[in-house]
Amino acid sequence: MTLSEENTVSTPLGIIMNGVTGRMGYRQHLVRSILAIRDSGGLELSDGRRIVPRPILVGRNERKLADLAAQHGVEHWTTDLDEALRDDSAPIYFDAQVTQAREKAIKAAIAAGKHVYTEKPTAESLDGALDLARLATEAGVKNGVVHDKLYLPGLVKLKRLIDGGFFGRILSVRGEFGYWVFEGDWQEAQRPSWNYRKEDGGGIVVDMFCHWSYVLENLFGRPEAVTAKAVTHIPTRIDEHGQRYTATADDAAYGIFELPGGVVAQINSSWAVRVFRDELVEFQVDGTEGSAVAGLRECRIQHRATTPKPVWNPDLPVTERFRDQWQVVPDNADLDNGFRAQWEQFLRHVLEDAPHPYDFLAGARGVQVAELGLRSSEEGRRIEIPEVTV
Incomplete structure (x- = not known):
């Protein structure tokens, strides 16, 4: 001392x-x-x-x-x-x-x-x-x-790129989140069983759409409409006491969020997906001047001037490693636990x-997006998201 x-x-x-x-x-x-x-x-x-x-x-x-x-x-x-x-x-x-x-x-x-x-x-x-x-x-x-999630190093770097005008006009956002949560029979589940019972407050839409709401709002603009499909891929699971139960809550959700300026965000959330990506969550942002892929910690970019020209030819093997063509964004700061x-x-x-x-009002907007996402799934239609106030 x-x-x-x-x-x-x-x-x-x-x-x-x-x-x-x-x-x-x-x-x-x-x-x-x-x-x-x-x-x-x-x-x-x-x-x-x-x-x-x-x-x-x-x-x-x-x-x-x-x-x-x-x-x-x-x-x-x-x-x-x-x-x-x-x-x-x-x-x-x-x-x-x-x-x-x-x-x-x-x-x-x-x-x-x-x-x-x-x-x-x-x-x-x-x-x-x-x-x-x-x-x-x-x-x-x-x-x-x-x-x-706004404090994750990967999203801090992404925000830095947005603020610096790296993307030009942003066109779209694509997010992938999730991992395989074991059913609980021959391998113990990584999440509590209540997550998969709607009557106990479970469901991936209720859990994750609140996150996606504030991520999209604070990086790209407040969501204006949502179209979602929520499903229960695994119908039965085993709880902490070894008892089989019916999964009444959604374990996967596929959402389209319309943002200001015509930006379209597509985000898949799933506890029934096996990971084939560098991190458990990744967002790809594409703009007229450049693109970025941000995860929990890392962020990679490809500028317009350095974008290669891939050629689609199914008759020939691919000779280039597309991931190697992206540049890593440096930390440039000591990014502590978010x-x-x-x-x-x-x-x-x-x-x-x-x-x-x-x-609390920001939190309410997240609840609203989740609520309307579930309604969109139930009714099979696009739903506009009105502004809420206290």
Whole structure:
């Protein structure tokens, strides 16, 4: 520790964290974000203060909470959300529960005067999501929704290309996301069984269209219409207890999103696809002046001036390796874990009113796109996406 660090005033900040016994809540939000900030000495604010997060773990399973607290040196945990919300030393509430439990808990946090940061979807319906946005506005509490994919190194580089005018006029976006989730019989499934039960809030449209909504909006423009087909490719699966169950939720979705300026985005999302690409998610953007393919971490480009002239001849073998003709975009920055980066942005928003545009209304727009995507699939037609307000 340096002399300047020794002289910095460190202030503990209580953060109520509900749902961190789950995979995402534990790995990305607790371990790689809040505990990582704590263990690095805290977050330094613009006035020189250093804020050290003090997580308060909330959940339903007492044993899991006790084990997590002991493992990571967390002093406070409880199965009583109301008890945690009465803690005046914790001005922030975070929610990573299953979607069905989220809306009620967030309403309780707003009523307790807490600033709220949450995973998405924020609610099970657009009406519920807009209600949360209205309540937070009326209560005057700051609110934010996780937009983690905007902080991925690959998409940060893609945004840099867009801002620099690399593409000229953007024509189209093509996204591929997914992997094979084992059915659970001879290999254990990588995702909880509730993901495949509609009655428990499962479904890939509800999960992923919220992501694609904010990715498209913040990179290319707010989606104006959606045409989608949601399907259940694997009709039965095996749950965590070895019991066979009927998959009532969609496990794949094929969407077309119409964007401002005539840009067309096509995004396939599937838990029933085997990966033949460099990363689990990739977006190809084609423009009049150049193209790019961005994944979680990498981004490759091909400029108009260096675009080769492929010739279609099915009678001859291909002699060129098309992937070798693309140039790698350099990092040019230390790109930290995206979940941690947004946590730090939200904490600065709460503590010193720094900008954080991804609020409950932004989250509601994601719920809207998912809701209309499912409706498009059910009705077999294109649906326009109206603007929503609180």
